[in-house]
Amino acid sequence: MSAFSLSPQIVEIIGGVAAFLTTVSWMPQAIKTITTRQTRDISLWAQVLLFTGILLWLIYGIYIISWPLIGANIVTLFLVGTILTMKLKHG
C-alpha cells in the first residue's frame, strides 16, 4: 500500500464524478441541436469520428469492466448519435 493508494470504492467514485462532469459538458450542444434542429454549422466528419471514438471507448469499458466508462459512453453515444442522425437527415 503506497501513500497514494485509495480504496476501490473511492476510485469508482472519482471515475463516476469524472463521467458525470464530461457527460454534462455534452448536454448544451445536444439540447441546442435537438431543439433548434439546425445542424448546418456542425461538421459531419467530426461527428462521425467522435461517434466511432465513443463507441470504441464503450467497447473498451465493457472489456475492462469499468462502470464509469460504460455509463459515460452510453449517454454520450446517445447524445452524439442523436446529433449525427439529425445532421444526416437535415444536412
Add this chain to the structure above:
Amino acid sequence: MSAFSLSPQIVEIIGGVAAFLTTVSWMPQAIKTITTRQTRDISLWAQVLLFTGILLWLIYGIYIISWPLIGANIVTLFLVGTILTMKLKHG
C-alpha cells in the same frame, strides 16, 4: 472464455484507437483558440467543469492502470488547460 472474449492486446488497441479519435476531435477548437486568441464565445464554466472532469478521468485512469485513459486525458487536459488559461487571461 466467451465468444466475445478478446486478448488484452486487442482490448488495449481498441482503447488506444478510442483515445486517438476522441482526442483528435478536441484539436480544431484548441488550434482555433490558440491561433486566434479569441475566447469571448467560450463558456468559462463549461471549460472549468470539463477541465475538472478530465483531471478526474486522468486520476481514475492512473488508479485502474488504463494506458488509453491516461494518454487521452493527459493530451486533452493540456488542450483544455490551454483554452482555459487563455480564457482567464483574455476574458
